[in-house]
Amino acid sequence: xxxEPKNGSTDRPRGETLVWLCSAGLxxxxxxxxxxxxLIFWEGITVFWPKKVAEVTLHEESPARLGQLNTISxxxxxxxxxxxxxxxxxxxxxxxxxxxxAMFKYIDAADVQSVSHPExxxxxxxxxxxxxxxxxxxxxxxxxxxxxxxxxxxWESFESAIGEVRDRYRKINRLEKKDIGRINRKVNELTIEQxxxxxxxxxxxxxxxxxxxxxxxxxxxxxxxxxxxxxxARELRGRQEADILHYRLSSGQERSQxxxxxVGFHQPNRMGLWDKISFFLHHIWSFLSERPRExxxxxxxxxxxFGTFVMTVLMSAAVMPFGVVAAIYLREYAKQGPFVRSVxxxxxxxxxxxxxxxxxxxxxxxxxxxxxAVDQLFFSDRLPTAPFGTGGILWxxxxxxxxxxxxxxxxxxxxxAAVPRGAREASLACGASKWQTIQRIVLxxxxxxxxxxxxxxxxxxxxxxxxxxxxxxxxxxxxxxIDGVFPFFHLERKFMHLxxxxxxxGFQSPxxxxxxxxxxxxxxLLILLVVVLNLGAVLIRNHLRKKxxxxxx
Amino acid sequence: xxxxxxxxxxxxxxDPPCDPEDALIEIKDFNFFYGTxxxxxxxxxxxxxxxxxxxxxxxxxxxxxxxxxINRMNDLIDGAHHQGDIIINGxxxxxxxTEVISLRKRIGMVFQKSNPFPxxxxxxVIYGLRVSGRNxxxxxxxxxxxxxxxxxxxxxxxxxxxxxxxxxxxxxxQRLCIARAIANKPEVIxxxxxxxxxxxxxxxxxxxxxxxxKNQFTIVIVTHNMQQAARVSDNTAFFYLGxxxxxxxxxxxxxxxxxxxxxxxxxxRFG
Numbered sequence: 001x002x003x004e005p006k007n008g009s010t011d012r013p014r015g016e017t018l019v020w021l022c023s024a025g026l027x028x029x030x031x032x033x034x035x036x037x038x039l040i041f042w043e044g045i046t047v048f049w050p051k052k053v054a055e056v057t058l059h060e061e062s063p064a065r066l067g068q069l070n071t072i073s074x075x076x077x078x079x080x081x082x083x084x085x086x087x088x089x090x091x092x093x094x095x096x097x098x099x100x101x102a103m104f105k106y107i108d109a110a111d112v113q114s115v116s117h118p119e120x121x122x123x124x125x126x127x128x129x130x131x132x133x134x135x136x137x138x139x140x141x142x143x144x145x146x147x148x149x150x151x152x153x154x155w156e157s158f159e160s161a162i163g164e165v166r167d168r169y170r171k172i173n174r175l176e177k178k179d180i181g182r183i184n185r186k187v188n189e190l191t192i193e194q195x196x197x198x199x200x201x202x203x204x205x206x207x208x209x210x211x212x213x214x215x216x217x218x219x220x221x222x223x224x225x226x227x228x229x230x231x232x233a234r235e236l237r238g239r240q241e242a243d244i245l246h247y248r249l250s251s252g253q254e255r256s257q258x259x260x261x262x263v264g265f266h267q268p269n270r271m272g273l274w275d276k277i278s279f280f281l282h283h284i285w286s287f288l289s290e291r292p293r294e295x296x297x298x299x300x301x302x303x304x305x306f307g308t309f310v311m312t313v314l315m316s317a318a319v320m321p322f323g324v325v326a327a328i329y330l331r332e333y334a335k336q337g338p339f340v341r342s343v344x345x346x347x348x349x350x351x352x353x354x355x356x357x358x359x360x361x362x363x364x365x366x367x368x369x370x371x372x373a374v375d376q377l378f379f380s381d382r383l384p385t386a387p388f389g390t391g392g393i394l395w396x397x398x399x400x401x402x403x404x405x406x407x408x409x410x411x412x413x414x415x416x417a418a419v420p421r422g423a424r425e426a427s428l429a430c431g432a433s434k435w436q437t438i439q440r441i442v443l444x445x446x447x448x449x450x451x452x453x454x455x456x457x458x459x460x461x462x463x464x465x466x467x468x469x470x471x472x473x474x475x476x477x478x479x480x481x482i483d484g485v486f487p488f489f490h491l492e493r494k495f496m497h498l499x500x501x502x503x504x505x506g507f508q509s510p511x512x513x514x515x516x517x518x519x520x521x522x523x524x525l526l527i528l529l530v531v532v533l534n535l536g537a538v539l540i541r542n543h544l545r546k547k548x549x550x551x552x553x
Numbered sequence: 554x555x556x557x558x559x560x561x562x563x564x565x566x567x568d569p570p571c572d573p574e575d576a577l578i579e580i581k582d583f584n585f586f587y588g589t590x591x592x593x594x595x596x597x598x599x600x601x602x603x604x605x606x607x608x609x610x611x612x613x614x615x616x617x618x619x620x621x622x623i624n625r626m627n628d629l630i631d632g633a634h635h636q637g638d639i640i641i642n643g644x645x646x647x648x649x650x651t652e653v654i655s656l657r658k659r660i661g662m663v664f665q666k667s668n669p670f671p672x673x674x675x676x677x678v679i680y681g682l683r684v685s686g687r688n689x690x691x692x693x694x695x696x697x698x699x700x701x702x703x704x705x706x707x708x709x710x711x712x713x714x715x716x717x718x719x720x721x722x723x724x725x726x727q728r729l730c731i732a733r734a735i736a737n738k739p740e741v742i743x744x745x746x747x748x749x750x751x752x753x754x755x756x757x758x759x760x761x762x763x764x765x766x767k768n769q770f771t772i773v774i775v776t777h778n779m780q781q782a783a784r785v786s787d788n789t790a791f792f793y794l795g796x797x798x799x800x801x802x803x804x805x806x807x808x809x810x811x812x813x814x815x816x817x818x819x820x821x822r823f824g
Contacts, residue, residue, distance in 0.1 A: 336631070420668075422664060422666055422668040423668060423670070424629075425626060425629070425662075425664065425668070426664065426668040426669075426670065426730070426733075427670070427680070427684075428626065428629070428657065429624065429626065429657055429661070429662035429664075429734070430657070430658075430661075430680050430681040430684065430733060430734075430737065431654050431655070431657045431658035431681050431684060431685060431737060432654075432680070432681075432684040433654055433684070436684045440670075440680075440683075440684070441670060444671070445671065547671070548671045
């Protein structure tokens with residue numbers, strides 16, 4: 001019996017089992033990647049799908065009741081077994097944080113008497129306190145008209161009133177950000193000028209009194225303009241508070257809230273498939289295009305997407321020339337010997353330095369030394385506010401560029417070494433100098449390899465968080481690093497970043513359970529952004545590869 | 554074959570195929586080393602102007618090394634150094650005042666493996682002009698036409714000058730490389746086994762071309778193929794183990810070799 005399997009195994013070529021081992025390893029890796037991506041994708045994408053709201057009727061004596069009625073409505077998030085009691089419990093997303101004090105409620109499955117899905121129930125997104133789940137009772141307008149919920153035009157009026165509220169909100173935003181912002185900037189500049197003049201006066205040197213007067217008058221005019229605009233904003237804000245919605249919670253409380261507090265509403269139990277799809281798409285769009293609200297747990301993440309994108313592009317722009325030039329010298333010009341070898345080893349080892357160390361270096365070198373010097377030289381009249389002497393997107397990009405230089409150097413060196421000798425010799429034999437050969441023949445031929453290095457660098461840089469936390473990332477940036485205000489590129493500004501956003505949502509937010517869906521959605525988006533940036537680079541690389549195919553060499 | 558005998562009797566200038574007045578390239582006491590390994594030993598001979606001179610010999614005999622010394626391509630190799638001199642038109646190739654770039658413009662080279670650049674046919678031909686900063690459209694067009702005609706390629710590619718050179722056949726690519734070399738209007742064209750990767754028909758075309766080119770250029774060709782040397786060259790130098798064994802007119806080498814080693818090689822007894 002023992003001889004037979006032995007015979008069988010000698011028939012098989014040696015190493016066959018190792019092939020199985022290799023494929024098993026690959027399969028395991030693929031499985032892990034697919035599972036992780038699938039989880040993130042599914043959790044991230046279902047955030048936007050409207051979910052049915054259940055109205056749960058509890059037993060009379062249940063400790064879970066929230067009001068005088070024994071009903072609660074909410075989205076059933078999870079059914080799980082309580083670790084302590086061993087009983088089944090439901091996690092209910094009840095919303096109405098202002099009324100209940102929490103977004104979630106755990107109820108014992110045993111306490112549940114019945115579950116229904118009433119069509120009339122409304123889910124409303126609010127500016128504060130998260131969503132609210134309620135039955136509308138009536139709308140009371142400023143002029144005193146009251147529309148009860150059973151009036152035929154109630155939903156239409158509600159819809160249009162919310163639309164008006166949104167328009168007004170946008171108007172207020174524009175007024176404050178753009179018009180008042182412009183005045184503030186001017187005031188700021190004039191104040192700096194005024195201060196500089198006054199300082200010189202105090203030092204005893206002669207100044208143009210008329211200039212000082214002009215500044216003061218200008219300031220007064222701006223102040224008047226400001227009053228007008230601020231008045232307009234106040235009026236609009238007051239208008240937001242004028243119309244009031246009365247509603248009743250499932251648990252019995254009667255509440256009323258100004259319409260200005262609402263962002264939108266939907267009735268998930270009444271929605272057909274098409275309504276759901278359009279809600280889904282709309283929700284995704286607002287997630288991508290809007291600014292965050294409520295400690296980032298609501299609203300969109302546009303500033304973070306934009307910040308990540310700009311930072312990655314800046315980083316690539318900085319790391320490419322730097323890394324490529326260094327690699328060219330190292331490979332083409334430097335005399336290969338122990339010194340160059342040790343430089344190469346050092347560069348390779350830099351890739352293994354923990355990224356937080358780069359962050360600390362960036363803070364010390366870029367922010368304090370370089371940024372401080374820039375402020376001293378160009379913005380000395382603004383001190384003590386230091387535009388460049390604090391973290392900003394430029395310093396963050398440069399720090400990451402420094403961190404990813406080894407990747408680019410190594411990839412470029414390899415690409416340069418792979419250019420066939422025949423190509424160089426042909427060029428030299430035509431009377432080209434070494435530099436001309438590198439520039440016209442070697443670099444184009446190695447461009448695909450260099451881009452591979454850049455792709456790796458981008459993938460590493462875009463996903464990095466630790467060093468950014470100390471060189472310029474913030475949880476909420478008031479303005480974008482690139483906008484329509486002269487000089488358009490504000491690279492000294494702090495910025496938001498998807499990676500940091502994930503950390504902030506997941507671990508720093510007041511209600512991490514409520515922020516959970518956003519964490520998944522943001523993670524999904526970060527991965528998507530990295531994939532898109534990489535795909536872009538891959539497409540360029542393939543194009544170059546086709547163009548400079550070196551098959552003939 | 555006895556080495557003693559061969560060194561004793563090998564005096565290449567016994568039967569010089571080249572009058573000193575006609576000499577374009579003079580090789581004087583030339584020794585060449587890769588690091589510590591000597592590749593060429595005391596070479597002394599002249600190469601005449603507007604003739605085809607073939608270097609033959611078994612692999613590793615140093616014929617390519619000598620060829621690449623003429624336009625200083627060996628500069629690229631770490632640790633390579635030489636003794637003696639190579640003089641072209643009265644100027645030493647190794648003179649510190651000789652600019653290697655202008656030297657290589659005066660000495661074109663065609664390699665064993667055709668190596669067109671991944672550019673258009675047009676750009677390939679004028680590469681040498683581009684790197685010297687000559688960019689006038691009229692002049693470039695003229696040079697492209699002349700060079701491609703000179704390399705007998707014009708009729709085949711005149712309608713697709715701006716397509717990639719990598720779309721050409723092997724023989725066409727090699728002729729393109731010749732066109733590229735003659736676009737610089739060099740005095741000498743060095744050919745390092747230009748046909749070894751080509752089929753017989755393409756080889757025949759190149760050989761015809763070499764016949765044409767020798768009216769204008771001095772050609773030095775390294776070849777493994779003795780029939781080829783017999784067909785295309787006026788003079789032939791036979792190398793063995795880094796030494797010049799015999800240098801004479803091609804006729805003499807093939808039909809009346811003075812050295813026993815030469816005879817052995819060309820009759821196929823070794824090498």
